Amino acid sequence: MFENLSERLGGVFDRLTKQGALSEEDVKTALREVRVALLEADVSLPVAREFINKVQSKATGSAVTKSITPGQQVVKIVHDALIDTLRGEGEPGDLKIDNPPAAILMVGLQGSGKTTTTGKLAKRLAVREGKKVLMASLDIYRPAAMEQLAILGAQVEVDTLPIVAGESAVQIAKRAKQQATLGGYDVYMLDTAGRLQIDETLMQEVQDVRDAVAPRETLLVVDGLTGQVAVEVAEEFDSKIGISGVVLTRMDGDGRGGAALSMRAVTGKPIKFVGSGEKMDALETFEPERIAGRILGMGD
Ligand SMILES: Nc1nc2c(ncn2[C@@H]2O[C@H](COP(=O)(O)OP(=O)(O)O)[C@@H](O)[C@H]2O)c(=O)[nH]1
Ligand SMILES: [Mg+2]
Structure with missing residues (x-):
């Protein structure tokens, strides 16, 4: 189901992690590509926009760009933001079925x-x-x-x-x-x-x-x-x-x-x-x- 999106993002992050040192501009460029990949996966525009904004503010700070593994840090930030976007309350699969019937x-x-x-x-x-x-x-x-x-x-x-x-x-x-x-x-x-x-x-x-x-x-x-x-x-x-x-x-x-x-x-x-x-x-x-x-x- 996520094959194309996964391939696209894989390409973006491969380049990012291989690059070593990253400028704020490098991160922004990569996130623009992530945004396009999300839209091509048919994610709605406001959701893609908000997602990128959230990631960008975390990923362009000097704590990330000046770190030893900036690329990997960006990937982690995207990963956590994805989970955040997907998650609802409660445990997966939980249903309110107490109180029978x-x-x-x-x-x-x-x-x-x-x-x-x-x-x-x-x-x-x-x-x-x-x-x-x-x-x-x-x-x-x-x-x-x-x-x-x-x-x-x-x-x-x-x-x-x-x-x-x-x-x-x-x-x-x-x-x-x-x-x-x-x-x-x-x-x-x-x-x-x-x-x-x-x-x-x-x-x-x-x-x-x-x-x-x-x-x-x-x-x-x-x-x-x-x-x-x-x-x-x-x-x-x-x-x-x-x-x-x-x-x-x-x-x-x-x-x-x-x-x-x-x-x-x-x-x-x-x-x-x-x-x-x-x-x-x-x-x-x-x-x-x-x-x-x-x-x-x-x-x-
Ligand atoms: N591949 C696949 N087919 C499904 C899935 N769920 C339902 N189908 C098929 O979709 C068709 C319509 O399903 P049905 O349950 O009768 O739909 P209903 O009209 O909403 O009740 C059937 O041929 C199902 O076998 C699924 O998760 N994957
Ligand atoms: Mg039916």
């Missing part, structure tokens, strides 16, 4: 990976955290979508709410809550319907569901390959629904990585997980240190 509402555009991520996350919670999980599909528009979740449920051995034809999304959500309560579940996950574009009907439906179950977590699933569009979608969903975190999917693809870098800074919401494939175990917690290391080509 806790609802997790999964929202996002059609095809972003909601249903797949619901299955992956349910599996993770069940296997790693020993939670009793129930999944329900609220996608009343596509019977195949409900079937898809039921198949995933069987595959990951997590219960799904029985499908009842003719119910509204809110009715299904309430039935899920009831079954989760009666059945002693820790968590119930609501996989909502998506649309190709954000529209009022979709938002209204999701708002109604939200009001009916008061979810502990509302996770927006967005396609990481869409770059800045993913960030715009997140802003939109956050203003209409209120999201607690983001799952970036398709991070196994060769997107430019900008969504990962801009998301937190623009929306204020943390990336909680990244999807890295179609299989049910292709879900990773989003760990700023690792991502920053990967971007700077330092390996995992």
Whole structure:
């Protein structure tokens, strides 16, 4: 995902570390190249600008330029600033699911990976955290979508709410809550319907569901390959629904990585997980240190 960015930055920093003595001007020139590399990775302009400003004020001081290893110090400052840009509160992957049964509402555009991520996350919670999980599909528009979740449920051995034809999304959500309560579940996950574009009907439906179950977590699933569009979608969903975190999917693809870098800074919401494939175990917690290391080509 970060290959191009990583290559570009690697080139800039190689030159910088090889140079030995550095003037303030050398550092500024290098940071201009970093800025271009960020923009080419589809990081939003204000985020790239602020990032460079922050780094520049630290990296051009004489403590750095007059040190024995100025290049390496600049790289470290960039590394730390990347982590800062990426980090949210709390531990990576932490979800508020105490107080059972806790609802997790999964929202996002059609095809972003909601249903797949619901299955992956349910599996993770069940296997790693020993939670009793129930999944329900609220996608009343596509019977195949409900079937898809039921198949995933069987595959990951997590219960799904029985499908009842003719119910509204809110009715299904309430039935899920009831079954989760009666059945002693820790968590119930609501996989909502998506649309190709954000529209009022979709938002209204999701708002109604939200009001009916008061979810502990509302996770927006967005396609990481869409770059800045993913960030715009997140802003939109956050203003209409209120999201607690983001799952970036398709991070196994060769997107430019900008969504990962801009998301937190623009929306204020943390990336909680990244999807890295179609299989049910292709879900990773989003760990700023690792991502920053990967971007700077330092390996995992
Ligand atoms: N490569 C890859 N494919 C994914 C990922 N997440 C979901 N998909 C695929 O994206 C397609 C749409 O996913 P789906 O969960 O049905 O999207 P939904 O419409 O939001 O529910 C499916 O073919 C998934 O297998 C991911 O992290 N990486
Ligand atoms: Mg779906």
